[in-house]
Amino acid sequence: AQSVSQHNHHVILSEAASLELGCNYSYGGTVNLFWYVQYPGQHLQLLLKYFSGDPLVKGIKGFEAEFIKSKFSFNLRKxxxxxxxxxxxxxxxxxxxxxxxxxxxxxxxxxx
Amino acid sequence: SQTIHQWPATLVQPVGSPLSLECTVEGTSNPNLYWYRQAAGRGLQLLFYSVGIGQISSEVPQNLSASRPQDRQFILSSKKLLLSDSGFYLCAWSKTDSNNEKLFFGSGTQLSVL
Known part of the structure; x- marks a missing residue:
């Protein structure tokens, strides 16, 4: 069955530090990939998405994610x-x- | 531990027929409850959320309605389905008694309206 793994459950950083959140999925076919964000007291909102094309996707607020098909990964970075x-x-x-x-x-x- | 159940997993309905999707949460009390929809490869759209029994907020005007007859039960309904109601519906819950409003998702319902 398909699944998505986020290995970092809780990340603590100081301002100006760099961020990378891991995401791995298990599915051998074509996928669309998303990162969503939920700010305190707010609802889910879409941060960025990948459907096809350039595997480096830029989202809102300076976030980006890279789709690496060979690694089944879609890590989020800032x-x-x-x-x-x-x-x-x-x-x-x-x-x-x-x-x-x-x-x-x-x-x-x-x-x- | 808390669990969320959503059913059915898949549903094929004719246009004009009624709809009832059910979601229940176990192992917690007074959760915030949500219905989301994803349509045609787009991102999630929040449809309804509820902070308590009988309290429903609608985010988007549409052909659907939601009800919360019990503390841990959230129902998504329609009197007459439209083709445009097809999509993937996801129920979710979050705790109300902490600053961490992390969402926990059900397994979803794939609705096809034909």
Missing amino acids: PSVQWSDTAEYFCAVNVWTDKLIFGTGTRLQVFP
Whole structure:
């Protein structure tokens, strides 16, 4: 069965540190990939997505993610985090139907 | 431990027929409950959320409605389905008594309206 793994459950960083959140999926076919973010007190919102084309995807707020097909990975990165990036981050995979499979999420805390 | 159950997993319905998707949460009390939809490879769209029994907020005007008859039960309904209602529906819950509002997702329902 398809699954999504987010190995970092809780990440704590200082402002200006670089961020990389891991996401791996298990599915051998064509996938669409997403990163969602949930800021404290708010609902889920889409950070970025990959459907096809350039495997390096740029999203909102300076985030980017790279799809590496050979590694079944879609890691999220940001060169310099801010306190306002404190949130829960979810990776999700959409396989040949509309079904979305979510990872368990990574809680990011950024301290000033 | 907390668990979330969503059913059915797949559903094929004719246009104009009614809809009822059910979601229940176990192992917690007074959760926040959510219905999301993903359509045609797009991102998730929040449809409804509820902070308590009988309290439903609608994010997007549409052909659907939601109800919360019990603390841990959240139902998504429609009186008459449209073709555009096809998609993947996801129920989720979060705790209300902490600063960490992490979402926990159900396994989803793939709805095809024909």
